Amino acid sequence: MNDHPNLTGPGLAGTECLVLGAGGFIGLNLCRALSVAGASVRGYGRASAFPGALPPLRWISAEFSDRSMLTDALEGVDTVFHLLGASIPAHAERDPADDLRTNVAASVELLRLCRTAGVRRIVYISSGGTVYGVPRSLPISETHPTDPISAYGIHKLLMEKHLGLQAYRYGMRVMVLRASNPYGPFQIPDRGQGLIATLIQRRLSRRPVEIWGDGRIVRDFLHIDDLVDAMLRAAIYEGSHGVLNVGSGIGRSVLDVVASVDKVLDTKGAEILYRPGRAVDVPANVLDVALTQRELGWVPRTEWMLGLRGTAEWIASTCHPALLTLRSAGPLT
Amino acid sequence: MNDHPNLTGPGLAGTECLVLGAGGFIGLNLCRALSVAGASVRGYGRASAFPGALPPLRWISAEFSDRSMLTDALEGVDTVFHLLGASIPAHAERDPADDLRTNVAASVELLRLCRTAGVRRIVYISSGGTVYGVPRSLPISETHPTDPISAYGIHKLLMEKHLGLQAYRYGMRVMVLRASNPYGPFQIPDRGQGLIATLIQRRLSRRPVEIWGDGRIVRDFLHIDDLVDAMLRAAIYEGSHGVLNVGSGIGRSVLDVVASVDKVLDTKGAEILYRPGRAVDVPANVLDVALTQRELGWVPRTEWMLGLRGTAEWIASTCHPALLTLRSAGPLT
Numbered sequence: 001m002n003d004h005p006n007l008t009g010p011g012l013a014g015t016e017c018l019v020l021g022a023g024g025f026i027g028l029n030l031c032r033a034l035s036v037a038g039a040s041v042r043g044y045g046r047a048s049a050f051p052g053a054l055p056p057l058r059w060i061s062a063e064f065s066d067r068s069m070l071t072d073a074l075e076g077v078d079t080v081f082h083l084l085g086a087s088i089p090a091h092a093e094r095d096p097a098d099d100l101r102t103n104v105a106a107s108v109e110l111l112r113l114c115r116t117a118g119v120r121r122i123v124y125i126s127s128g129g130t131v132y133g134v135p136r137s138l139p140i141s142e143t144h145p146t147d148p149i150s151a152y153g154i155h156k157l158l159m160e161k162h163l164g165l166q167a168y169r170y171g172m173r174v175m176v177l178r179a180s181n182p183y184g185p186f187q188i189p190d191r192g193q194g195l196i197a198t199l200i201q202r203r204l205s206r207r208p209v210e211i212w213g214d215g216r217i218v219r220d221f222l223h224i225d226d227l228v229d230a231m232l233r234a235a236i237y238e239g240s241h242g243v244l245n246v247g248s249g250i251g252r253s254v255l256d257v258v259a260s261v262d263k264v265l266d267t268k269g270a271e272i273l274y275r276p277g278r279a280v281d282v283p284a285n286v287l288d289v290a291l292t293q294r295e296l297g298w299v300p301r302t303e304w305m306l307g308l309r310g311t312a313e314w315i316a317s318t319c320h321p322a323l324l325t326l327r328s329a330g331p332l333t
Numbered sequence: 334m335n336d337h338p339n340l341t342g343p344g345l346a347g348t349e350c351l352v353l354g355a356g357g358f359i360g361l362n363l364c365r366a367l368s369v370a371g372a373s374v375r376g377y378g379r380a381s382a383f384p385g386a387l388p389p390l391r392w393i394s395a396e397f398s399d400r401s402m403l404t405d406a407l408e409g410v411d412t413v414f415h416l417l418g419a420s421i422p423a424h425a426e427r428d429p430a431d432d433l434r435t436n437v438a439a440s441v442e443l444l445r446l447c448r449t450a451g452v453r454r455i456v457y458i459s460s461g462g463t464v465y466g467v468p469r470s471l472p473i474s475e476t477h478p479t480d481p482i483s484a485y486g487i488h489k490l491l492m493e494k495h496l497g498l499q500a501y502r503y504g505m506r507v508m509v510l511r512a513s514n515p516y517g518p519f520q521i522p523d524r525g526q527g528l529i530a531t532l533i534q535r536r537l538s539r540r541p542v543e544i545w546g547d548g549r550i551v552r553d554f555l556h557i558d559d560l561v562d563a564m565l566r567a568a569i570y571e572g573s574h575g576v577l578n579v580g581s582g583i584g585r586s587v588l589d590v591v592a593s594v595d596k597v598l599d600t601k602g603a604e605i606l607y608r609p610g611r612a613v614d615v616p617a618n619v620l621d622v623a624l625t626q627r628e629l630g631w632v633p634r635t636e637w638m639l640g641l642r643g644t645a646e647w648i649a650s651t652c653h654p655a656l657l658t659l660r661s662a663g664p665l666t
Contacts, residue, residue: 109430147497158491161481279502
């Protein structure tokens with residue numbers, strides 16, 4: 001990984017890393033990868049749904065708003081991975097003022113705590129799917145205007161700007177990764193986020209699939225292993241860019257995804273329920289990842305159908321033990 | 334004024350206008366101009382320092398955070414001029430999280446109240462001097478990246494995005510005017526904002542002038558009459574642009590301004606105290622106003638030395654009655 005000129009030699013071995021939001025989908029996968037890379041890992045957040053999948057780490061079970069626990073957790077930390085607290089999409093939409101008062105203010109306050117603690121670097125997961133708003137062209141590069149059409153996207157953008165301020169004013173090393181839609185093992189279906197996990201779960205349990213709009217909106221889906229790979233590289237990146245897109249660079253419509261899932265599960269023709277389109281959904285989002293490839297020496301490696309199959313196997317084994325037969329299915333065509 | 338194709342015929346006559354922050358420098362000048370234009374004016378805010386200068390209007394003396402007073406004030410209003418509440422520069426710098434919890438959250442909440450009240454249009458004064466950050470080229474057009482180096486600038490940008498959301502999502506007519514540094518009558522000296530008023534006041538009272546940095550930072554100064562003219566045009570604009578720069582388009586260093594003031598007052602050679610430069614100050618800011626000129630049929634009309642002289646006369650007569658002789662000084666060269 002660290003043979004790229006922008007990445008430091010020794011990598012993450014021995015580095016003290018704090019993962020904020022370690023109990024979630026991205027956090028859990030990240031903790032595992034950090035552990036493999038030899039980092040010393042602290043996890044902060046609510047309890048993980050899969051504690052058995054966590055690597056050896058120091059776990060701090062606390063709310064993000066708990067300033068004294070955060071201060072404690074930050075002591076001696078070199079690199080912070082910030083995966084939580086900016087906003088929850090539905091809450092931000094319903095009451096943006098309250099989202100500012102609670103989630104966003106806590107996230108901004110965190111930056112001051114990081115400074116006080118002497119944190120050297122922050123890797124922040126922003127939202128490549130919402131900060132740009134309606135795209136003027138595809139794929140979307142990092143210089144595209146940022147006019148979100150959701151309060152969630154606006155608040156992510158606000159955090160990006162406050163992080164940029166830390167870099168400019170205090171010399172903190174800040175990496176904003178504008179991630180597309182991650183999918184893969186440990187993403188819990190039916191939580192209102194994670195189209196692929198939810199589709200697979202619905203198909204496996206023979207429940208109808210729900211789609212907002214006509215299914216033609218296009219999104220960029222990225223396997224979690226590729227996102228985590230980019231995050232580890234961002235943590236040792238020494239180049240000049242502070243904001244990078246992290247996506248597959250490939251656009252797929254929701255109906256395409258349904259078709260792919262049906263192919264993996266051999267469930268074609270199953271029922272789809274069409275719901276009204278949502279005002280927060282941009283018509284299309286595909287990220288241009290050329291800059292990221294060049295700067296981080298990174299490429300998304302997970303082949304689409306293999307990624308889906310692995311995800312389906314994880315959901316089947318974790319959420320549907322009765323369907324474990326899927327594991328022994330033949331190779332994909 | 335309304336002979337431009339983008340401006341509606343009848344203008345503001347009879348329009349119900351609410352000015353939030355009517356007691357301040359911009360607000361007072363705006364209320365006077367709206368009254369002359371025949372609008373029905375309501376002023377909201379803390380008490381004006383110059384109540385005698387206010388035109389006939391309905392005055393609502395209340396804090397911005399008073400939701401019930403705001404709701405009352407908004408009833409039947411067509412156009413809101415929003416001049417307050419986003420942030421106070423020094424407070425935003427000292428405690429950005431608290432600024433979000435109080436000022437910014439109240440400002441975002443206002444948008445919901447406007448929607449509920451059926452407000453048709455909001456004209457918002459943003460900060461052309463801070464939202465762009467360090468300029469990559471001069472003059473700065475509206476498409477320049479927005480990377481503020483101050484929390485104040487970030488929070489102004491956040492408000493712009495939330496306003497854009499109202500336009501996109503609910504069809505509200507939103508005009509964001511990114512104003513440069515306004516100066517002119519009714520700007521109170523020595524309040525930490527308003528370089529020109531403060532310089533004039535210091536010179537008139539024979540106190541030393543303080544400058545942060547070496548005096549070479551460049552700013553765009555705009556006479557308040559020209560800013561108000563742009564605001565009135567923005568209130569009847571029917572074109573497609575939602576964000577416009579409003580500045581003189583001319584860059585002047587702080588030392589240039591000191592020299593001009595000294596020329597107007599005939600106080601050349603007076604003392605300057607150099608203070609350390611401030612981290613929040615970008616090195617230069619000059620706005621490109623070509624788009625605004627085209628869209629609003631607007632040009633900044635106030636000649637620099639005449640604008641300074643009028644400002645000096647107002648300060649002399651209001652704050653220094655003993656120096657009223659300035660009024661009878663000869664024509665400027």
